[in-house]
Every structure is written in C-alpha cells, then in structure tokens.
Amino acid sequence: MLGEYKDSGFKEPPFLARRADGQVLQLPRLLYLVAASSDGSRSYGQIAEAVSEQFGRGVSADNVQTLVDSKLRPLGVLAAPDGSSLKLERPNPLLALNFKTAVIPPALVNAVTTVFRPWFWPLVVVAALAGFFALDWWLFFVHGIAQGLRHLVNEPVFFLIVFVLVVLSAALHECGHATACRYGGAHPGVMGVGIYLVWPAFYTDVTDAYRLGKGGRLRTDLGGVYFNALFMLGALGIYLLTHFEVLIAVILLLQFEMLHQFLPFLRLDGYYVIADLTGVPDIFARMKPVLLSLLPWRKPDSRVTVLKGWVRIVVTAWVVLTVAFILYAYGVMLLHMPTIVGTAWASFVDLVGGASIAVQHGQIASGLFSALQLVLLALPILGLVWMLVRLVQRLVLLAWVRTRGRPLHRATSFLVMAAGALLLALAWIPPQGNYQPISPSAHGTINESFDNGGAVFNGVVRLVPPLRDIVPAASPSAAPSSSAPPVLPSPAANPAASSSPAATPAASPTPSPSP
C-alpha cells in the first residue's frame, strides 16, 4: 500500500497500491482502507469496524464483503479465499513504448544513482542551471554555431562522433530520471531499450515515482533534460580545452532534442510534466470520457467530474489538442506513405552503394557510417509497420468485441473500416500514390500536406457515379500530388539532408519541433 497520491488534481485524493507483479493501482479511499485492513486474519466484521472508524461513515460487514468480492479481488489487490491470486494482464496503454528489453537491473540502476546523487544538491542545481544559461548565451550571442555545423557538413565522418555522443547523452538522460526518482525517495526499476513509435529509445522504469509528491515527480520528469544540460556543459568544457568545433554541433543538436522532449502529445517528458502539474496520473486514459463529456446532450462522465475545476479545463484542452495532433500526424503519415517509402528506398539504395564503394576503397570509417545509417533507416520503418499492424489489430478486435450480439452495429463498423481501407488504397495506388522521394521543391508545409488528401477525395468521388455531378472539384486533373512531384531520383548533395536517415519523413512523420 503506497498511501495517498499527493497533490492530486482530484476533488477527493485517490490512493495508490502496488500489486505483487509490480502493477500500480489507483483506488478510492474506501477501497484503499478496506484493502489496507485486510491482513488475512480479520473477519469481514472486524474489517468493517476498523474501516468505519477511519472512513467516518458506517460500513457494514456485507459492504466490506461486496467490495472485496466485486472490486478488490478482480483487480488483483486481494487474494481469493483459497489464497490464489488472479493472473491479470497488464494494461497496454495508448502510445506506449514497444519492443521493450530490460538491460540494466534495478540493483545496478540504484548503484548508478548513488554516484550521480550530488548533482541534485540544491546549490549544485542552481550552479548548473546558471552555467547552462551562460552556455546558451555564449553559444548563440558570442561564439555562434556556424563553424561547428560547417565542420560537420564538410566532414561526414564526424557524424559518427556526433552519433556516439548523442547516444551517450541519451544514456545520461536516463541516469538523470533514475537519480531524480531516487533522490525524492522512490526506487527506480530497470533501464532498457525499445522503440517508441518510430524512434529507437532508452527508457527507465520510474513507476515508483507515483508515490512522490508533486515536487518529487516533477524532479523525476525534468531530471533527464537536466542531465542533458550537464552533458552539454561537459562538452563545452572539452571544447574550451580542445577547440574541437564538432562539439558545438553536438551541443546544438542536444538543444533540439531537449525541445523535442517537451512535446506534450506523446509519452515524452513534456507529457509527464503536464500529468504531474495537474496531478492526474494517466491523462491518456481520460481521453474518451473527456471527449464524450464535451457533447452537450451527454451527462459529464464521472471520470471527468471527479477532477478539480481548473484541472478539468487543462485536461480538456490537452485532450482536444492531442486528438487533433494525433489525427493530423497519423493521417498525414498514412496519406504520404508512398512518398515515405520512396524516400526511404532511395536513401537505402544510396547508402548501400556508398557503403560498398567505401569498403572497396578501404575507407572503413565511411563504410561503418553508412552501415550505421542503414540500421537507423531500417528501425523507423520497422516501427512504422509495427504501429500500423497494431492499429489495425486493435480496431478489428475492438469492433468485434464491442458489437457482440448487435449484427447491425457490427456490419456498420466493419463497413466504416472497409471505407477507410479503400481511402488508403486510393492514396497508395498510383497515380495518387507517388512513390518518388521527397523532391527538393517540396516544402512540407501544413497546406501542402493536405494536397494529396484532395486527390484521394477526388478519387473516391469518381468511384461513386452519383457524386460526380454533385461535387464539381472531382475533376481528374486534380489528381497528381504537388507535394511530391516526380523529380530527382537520387538524394540531394547535402550530406546532412540526404544521407542522414532521420532526414526522411519515415524517421519523423509527426510535425514535431525538433527532428
């Protein structure tokens, strides 16, 4: 039993419990009191007596039995009368990390946090933050970024150094989360690797941070970028000693990564900051009730009305913006899948050619660089395919389960899915499906991202004879997409834009503020 969820955004603060399998549960106070009083030796009457005193209202033995049988045992909080525990499936939340593999065990993670702990001493934090602001001022107003980037552009082998430093910085980011979690009094779990949407990612299990107060939770959220800032200060120190300009490019790149981390619509640090500021532990789970509560003819859902007034406003704003962001990002990605595939393929062919030429000429570093880029190119594509497969699986399963015993609903939902599949087929089959790489003339503006949508819509209209006359825009001339005109079979000359796999939309299909 972990106690009250502190500084919560709920009118009645919820309580937290942790199951034997590590799953954390959010319980209302009454359920928590019953669970905490159930030590295996007390009768229902004795539990009722203890709970009544703490709860301040009368709770009968029958009430306790009902709560135990219908609420606590199905959740796995309490064991069955024969001592057995239900084997419950862990939730698979929306937009979660996939292909997780634990690499560093909790004992080692805790040992690492002991080493880094002094970095969270208040005076050290203040000094480090002052140093970081001074770094930014020096970088952008005194030294400038041009030479760092010029070295990088002129010497592609430096990309290997940049990549290694970015990976190191990401690892240190995780140490920051773990150390902040431990500093607050919670115990971090494993560290590992996985794929988040389309990006390879490191992760740290800081589930135990739920038990911390708002300050401790926020420290855990921001510990990662704080350690990135420390990494940058270290890189600056080495730069001042060596004048190795590539380090300036690394610092610049890490600043973009920091901004990326604050994107609040995915489960990145920015999302956790919002969740912890509002005191709502799982905002993603409230998307459906919040949206349904916006309908004027529906009574607000109890999962929304339990929130404090200002929290409800913030959560509703977050839900609306997140839904718009996800629909747009997924929609554009699906619509432009042919261009993504075309660009990735062009990069693949280019990289294989580059790698083989480099190896033939004995340029091992260049060959390794190309091979690394091939791996980095393949990972996002795999992530993208996995994401689509999971999406289709979820939709089909959901439609099948939710419409059980209602043939009309079932037929309608599958018809809607078939219509969606038809739209995608139209977007992916030429001429609408343009499998050329992204052209140098494409800007990738939001307006441009809708161009293909018009062509697909026209394609649908042309398939339905009665609509041809009603919708005047349905002329075949509008079909080709202007976002990816068929030009340039090979990538551009700029190594940063052409051979970096992440420069393809496959690596960043979502309009995020950083790569």
Place this chain on the structure above:
Amino acid sequence: MSQLQKAGLSTEELEAQQGEQLPDREQMSLINANVAAPINAAIALNVLSDGSVAYANAEQTAPISQSNLPPPA
C-alpha cells in the same frame, strides 16, 4: 457492532467505488541523431555562408507589356 456500522453504504455508493490500473512510468530518451534540423535552422538563419547576406525575395508586381512594334521615333 457499532451504530455507525449498522447504517452501511448503499448499493450505488458501493458501485461508484472504482479502482484502475495505472500504466508504468517509463521515461524515455529518443536516440535521434538527425542533424538535419539544426543545419536547416542554421541555413534559414543564413549563418553557413561566408560573408552571408540576407536573402531578398522581391516580387514583380507592376504589369509589363511586350510587343514587336518598333519604338516610336
């Protein structure tokens, strides 16, 4: 049994007691060595060319007429 306990809670009150499973908190760092974004930003700020000058995007808005007739004498 105390007087307090005898009153008990209603079925609706018991039904309203809902627990929920919270997702694990997995704080991530994405490995994204995409240097295109800072380089593009630098190009947009015009810092990568020597002696760089601001890019002017002047548009021709006045109408220009053209003909094969010789100019008036």
